[in-house]
Amino acid sequence: MTEIELNGSSAGLSGLTAVPWKNGSLNEALACYFCPQKTLQADRPKLGKVFTARNLSRIAGIEIRWTTNLADHLRLVDDDQVVFIFHCASFLQLQKSLDKSPFPDSFLQETLDTLALLFPSSDNETTNWLKSLTKIDPRLARCGSLRTRERRLENFNYWHDQLVILKQAFDESSPRNISQWWFDRRNGVQWYTFWIAILVFVVTIFFGIVQSIEGALQVYLSYKSIQSG
Known part of the structure; x- marks a missing residue:
């Protein structure tokens, strides 16, 4: 679950x-x-x-690429458009249960906390989304959820810098299509302003079409009355 480089060469699990x-x-x-x-x-x-990971994808447009290489966890690539996420929660739980794991227990727990942060089991949308995916660890949907005081960057030591970079990429993103505009409610005023403007535009177009049709019908009826007269 971790790619090792021995004497300048590695197994080539991820290539990253x-x-x-x-x-x-x-x-x-x-x-x-x-x-x-x-x-x-x-x-x-x-x-x-x-x-959450779901919102990283549908709001910020950041593609999630699953990995079994722990060294790639939370790594952003491709101009911050792709993030690798280590999904093997069962492996982390197993390592925590061992008496002599090669990983520190605090590191394993914090890695599980990052999964609970990105895939909160209390979020029904996230849970349903994970159920629709294949070839990922099903335990990922059962990592729990973090409380408000636990969702602070200062609580993370091992993955702190990776989370800072990922959070910055998320905060600096802006909607690029209608779907992202719909789900992006980080700024409530901006969201309502955009959709009110869209509604006004659609209503204006609708009544414009109705008036055009009404005008055409009036011309047609006037023409028919002249012809019949």
């Missing part, structure tokens, strides 16, 4: 990220790579309920 193992034990190599990282600062430290 590999954990280098140059010396020492494998556990030491994993601990060195998956270490707490808090170098980036976030303008908005709170991760609201709208920050």
Whole structure:
């Protein structure tokens, strides 16, 4: 579940990220790579309920690419248009139950917390969406949900920087099609203004067509009355 680079070569599981193992034990190599990282600062430290994987896709247009390589988890690629998500929640739970897992227990729990953040089991839309997908771990839909005080970037140590980058990409995104405009309700005033403008436009077009048809009928009836006279 983690691609390892040994002596400059890796197994080629994902072609993106590999954990280098140059010396020492494998556990030491994993601990060195998956270490707490808090170098980036976030303008908005709170991760609201709208920050879910479902909304990353349908609001921000960020494609979700499932991965079984833990080293690729939450990594953005392709000009921030694709995010890799490690979906194997069963593997993480299994590692937590082991007495001698190569991963720190705090790292495993935090990784499960990122899945609970992005795939909250309390969100029916997310649950139904996951049920419609194939070839992903079904336990992903049962990772639980984070409470309000738990959905803060300061609570994440190992995945802090990746979440900051992903949150920034989400916040800076803007709707590019009608579907994204419909689901993007991060700014309530902007959402209502846009759809009211659309409604006014549609009503104007509708009455314009009605008036055109009415005018054409009047011309036709006038012509018929002249012909019959």
